[in-house]
Amino acid sequence: MIDKKSYINKLVQLKAPSVNNASAYAPSNIALCKYWGKKNLELNLPTTPSLSISLRDRGSHAKLSLASQNLLSINGVNALSDSPSFKRTFDFVNLFTSEKLAVHSRNTIPTAAGLASSASYFAALVMALNKIFDWQAPISTLSCLARLGSGSACRSLQHGFVKWFNCDDPWQSYGELMDIQWEELRIGLLIFDAKEKAILSRQAMLHTQKTSPFYQTWCENSRSDFVLLHKAIEQKNFTQMGETAEYNALSLHAVMLAARPAIIYSQPTTLQAVSKVHELRSAGVEVYLTQDAGPNLKLLFLKKDLNAIQAAFAELEVINPFSTVNLIDNGVS
């Protein structure tokens, strides 16, 4: 298969910057059908299709400016030039240019805590690169480029439900927006631990793929989950969507629990909240959960149950993914 550099060269015309600076915002996204495992490491082609919902105003702002030396600040704090985030950023940026750049990023969601901060970060970065180099690339191309930075970033260029279906053809493997508005849908964030996770998802993914005896079966099931979820969303069948998303997530954590050694992202507070969600559901409040590479939970529910769910979870942050209120890009501090 084609290498990363040649791939990029076919997607955009690399050239000198058009402007001195540019900024962009990209929302974080929560996968309802998870991306977990790679078919191709060079181009981040996934093992299975995935499907996500974007988190509107929770995401990443990225501002790029031409500079005399590479610089990265995250939430106002300069990253050391030998830090993993600095290295990861400029390994990526250097695929596109030999110019030095200052990257100022600000996340409105905790960094590296299983809240898809690297997804929104690389999506925002690519959108800002598109502006500074005036590529005028369509979203599908930018999505392919963002995918190279972090697989799930390819789903973070748009608001709403985004599917990443193609696992084989690098030219078609990008996030596609579903033409669905679901005004009643709410996402609840239960953030128990906003610290960086002990095992980054990139590593956890490879470890799972390599060592968990259940991985292959999970992949087969996840392909069916994708089809079910896609249909449930098209039909706005909340029960089907919630159940499928929850099973997809729990079975992924099961796959990780069976890895050797086991990967356990849940913390005691996670388990408490899982029980509470199941109790609420038994009591007739329709709420489902999903969990990524961290201890935090994301809840899925409908507007009508907001009060009941807020009463149960005082710390809940509620997101309306289809809000019509304008997003204000207040730039990077």
Next chain:
Amino acid sequence: MIDKKSYINKLVQLKAPSVNNASAYAPSNIALCKYWGKKNLELNLPTTPSLSISLRDRGSHAKLSLASQNLLSINGVNALSDSPSFKRTFDFVNLFTSEKLAVHSRNTIPTAAGLASSASYFAALVMALNKIFDWQAPISTLSCLARLGSGSACRSLQHGFVKWFNCDDPWQSYGELMDIQWEELRIGLLIFDAKEKAILSRQAMLHTQKTSPFYQTWCENSRSDFVLLHKAIEQKNFTQMGETAEYNALSLHAVMLAARPAIIYSQPTTLQAVSKVHELRSAGVEVYLTQDAGPNLKLLFLKKDLNAIQAAFAELEVINPFSTVNLIDNGVS
């Protein structure tokens, strides 16, 4: 396949009681390679071979006496005649006799909390039945009979490592003692919750077998785990034994987490202790865990690490499964 009644009739000669009362003690057992799933529901033939270590003085005392009506007391409390334990006991006892019996049982381990109390109970019951009816049956036969009451009971008739290998031939499907003494081995019980579990293991087993997409793969892996464990025990290779037992247990809980709906036996305290075990191991203290159908953990370690492990877990109950101190059967109060 043969039905339960005919099966029993071929194993023992059913007849009138020889004495008025009899009592017996059987140890509880902790499976290092789990029994989870049935190939045959009538005769409790397992899907996979299992292997356990008996818990010496933690188990069940059963005292039987001829009576004018059936009676069951558990730890000194009479069970109602429409309670599940009464029904389960006399459904079993009635397979052997039409006499009325008073059954007084006493568990030295919490009842129905994933601590194999039904295993030791049915084993003790069968041993007491053997005495009262003077069957003079060998242990292999009593093990087959105990299996009908509760699968894992067939491993509770002896002290030490017991394997239950044969999954197909009802006449050969019994617990067999391994000829191994391992004086240094210790079992630690971490009992977080001694309440009866919400989902009994019999039900959880069937639910898992029926709905978890990972069940078949777990069975295949568990067969390999059995072979590895058997060899590790013969060679007294503690690392191999501990690692295999821990993987076998965690992957079983993974299978349950992927069931639909999910079965989660862990509680917040369980997860805390799992982390602590993993931290201890990272710090060089060789301790492994196993978990059954409940939130409690069982630790495996060697005598030399007793102090370090007791320092980490104040509530630990330590069992020396190969102690040469005589067990005192102090009967049933």
